[in-house]
Amino acid sequence: MIFKNFIIILFSIFFFSTAIAKDLFLSLKKNKVNVRYGPNLNSPIKYIYKKIHLPIKQIDKKENFRRVIDFKNNSGWIHISQLKKVNSLIPLNDKIIFKKPSKFSKPLATVKRGRVLIVQKCINNWCKIKSGGFRGWISNTHIWGRSE
Secondary structure (H helix, E strand, O other): OHHHHHHHHHHHHHHHHHHOOOOEEEEEOOOOEEEEOOOOOOOOEEEEEOOOOOEEEEEEEEOOEEEEEOOOOOEEEEEHHHEEEOOEEEEOOOEEEEOOOOOOOOEEEEEOOOOOEEEEEEEOOEEEEEEOOEEEEEEOOOEEOOOO
16 A cells, blocks of 8 residues: 555656656757758758757657757757757847846847847846847846746
8 A cells, every 4th residue: 555655656746747847948059950840860851940059949859859949939850969958048029238137237239039149147037148249148038048
């Protein structure tokens, strides 16, 4: 009886922990990445990403392939060798880059919606980013590529 209850509790913990798992974001490792219809190299190419560091969300995996979706809801399969840990984000609306992590800090530039920003670090509700010639802080609300 105790063993049966233990198994039920263990199964419940496993089931609920996977059900509430955070989104897993990845970035493109190369400037040219093939997205396929299926999870193998013989599957036809659906489209090609041509943007290094583009953040994408993993929604499934099968062997060495990951099914991903981008911020425009395009989806397909990418080989794991073309992906890396996320190091970028995309603002979902226009954002202001600030000198320090505060809305009262000096504004440096405005970043348009959809621009890929390289993340250096994140603290609380702010991420230190670089974009073009600008380095600064943006609020991490309304962004694609971070699960915090």
